[in-house]
Structure formats: C-alpha cells, structure tokens
Amino acid sequence: MIEVKNVSHAFEIGKKGNKTIIPVIDDVTFSVNKGEIVTIVGRSGSGKSTLLNIISGFIKANEGEIWIDGIKVSDFNEAKFADFRLGHLGFIFQSFQLIPSMTAYQNVELPLVLKGINEKERKERTENTLKKVGLYEYREHYPSELSGGQQQRVSIARALIVNPPLILADEPTGSLDSETETNLLEFIKELNKELGITFLIITHDETVAKFGDRTIEIADGKVLEGSR
Numbered sequence: 001m002i003e004v005k006n007v008s009h010a011f012e013i014g015k016k017g018n019k020t021i022i023p024v025i026d027d028v029t030f031s032v033n034k035g036e037i038v039t040i041v042g043r044s045g046s047g048k049s050t051l052l053n054i055i056s057g058f059i060k061a062n063e064g065e066i067w068i069d070g071i072k073v074s075d076f077n078e079a080k081f082a083d084f085r086l087g088h089l090g091f092i093f094q095s096f097q098l099i100p101s102m103t104a105y106q107n108v109e110l111p112l113v114l115k116g117i118n119e120k121e122r123k124e125r126t127e128n129t130l131k132k133v134g135l136y137e138y139r140e141h142y143p144s145e146l147s148g149g150q151q152q153r154v155s156i157a158r159a160l161i162v163n164p165p166l167i168l169a170d171e172p173t174g175s176l177d178s179e180t181e182t183n184l185l186e187f188i189k190e191l192n193k194e195l196g197i198t199f200l201i202i203t204h205d206e207t208v209a210k211f212g213d214r215t216i217e218i219a220d221g222k223v224l225e226g227s228r
C-alpha cells in the first residue's frame, strides 16, 4: 500500500548568504501492506511528522521515492498530488482541523464539494458517513458544540467520505482522555476490519503503539533496525 524507498530530506533555513541545512530524514526505507495498521513512534523531533508530510505530498523530499497503491506519487506536482489526495488519502490530526464556522455536516461534506460531486449524491454520502460514526443527530452542531471525541469522529467521517484505501493519522488520540481514546481505537479497528482501510499512525502513546499490527521506530531521521 505504501512504499518508502531511500527517502532523505533536509530543511534549509535562514536567508541568502546565511543558510543552515537541517537534515531531518536520512535514507528511510519501509513499507506498509494493504490492510495493516502500522504505527510510527520516536522521540519529539525525530522526524515523524516530516515523514508523514512527505508521504502525503505536503513536503517534496530531496531524495527517494514514495509509492502509494502501486502509483509512484513522488513525481507528482502539487496539483496532481492534491487531486490524488482527494481520491486516495484520508487524514486525522491531533487537533482535529475542523472548520469552526461549519457544522459537522458541512465539515464532513467538504471533500465532496472540492471533488465537484453533485448535491444529491453529497447529501446521501454525508448522511451515511455521519451515521457510520454515530453522529447523525449532531449534524447541525458546530465543532465548539461537540466533545473532543465527537470532534475527532467528525474528522474521521471527513476522512472516510472519499472512501480512501489509506488513512494517515498524526497523534489522533493526543487530545483525548483515556476512555475516549479506547473508543476511538476500537472504532479505527472496526474500520480496518470492515472496510479494509490501511492506517499509518504517528503516536507518542504506548497504548496506541501496542494496538497497531506493527511499529516502525524512528530515531534522528532513521528507521531503527529491526523495527521494519
């Protein structure tokens, strides 16, 4: 499902004449199979978010290749990657990243609006997806009128609505209490089993790391031997 091949990346900071190069990802190679739940762990600053941003095309790596679902995406330009994301990738973030001025319904519907899908189909799919995450009754609520766990479910619904084969998550339970975290992890497992969605999840949390099928450990931008 995902193949990361010899990916390296360094950020350049500072102005002309006084530039500093910060190497962040160093020759990383690993793969994630279809239907797996894989977690990425590592200390703060080890390069986890950068790696996820490279896989999802928000950062173009200096070196290496990324393949998703048999497609070499590392050659895509920005527009092509944006289009690819709308059809193939769902995202879940620690801070939910919902639009505060939109209701739960509108937040979930948004990817379909961006894809140019007609209103009748949008309504049917948005309502079904809200039902799937158990939030149909809350569809007219704004994010500020929902609990953390409910907001995370809205963000999962927004990720699910394009039927992505792969969901990428950056600390998805980081803002949730332990009971809500357990419920969310069970829900992720259900989606994985029932819909066959592959998950790649960054986490600091041992419970989340243990819940995955496999863990990839990153230290100083490298994958630790034996964790592939």
Ligand SMILES: Nc1ncnc2c1ncn2[C@@H]1O[C@H](COP(=O)(O)OP(=O)(O)OP(=O)(O)O)[C@@H](O)[C@H]1O
Pocket (backbone or CB within 6 Å): 011, 012, 013, 022, 024, 042, 043, 044, 045, 046, 047, 048, 049, 050, 051
């Ligand atoms: N846009 C950027 N420009 C310059 N340096 C950056 C940029 N983004 C990240 N870095 C640096 O890259 C390193 C890795 O950051 P990254 O966010 O990938 O780590 P992380 O493992 O996800 O950390 P955390 O667990 O704290 O979120 C850090 O030293 C960070 O300062």
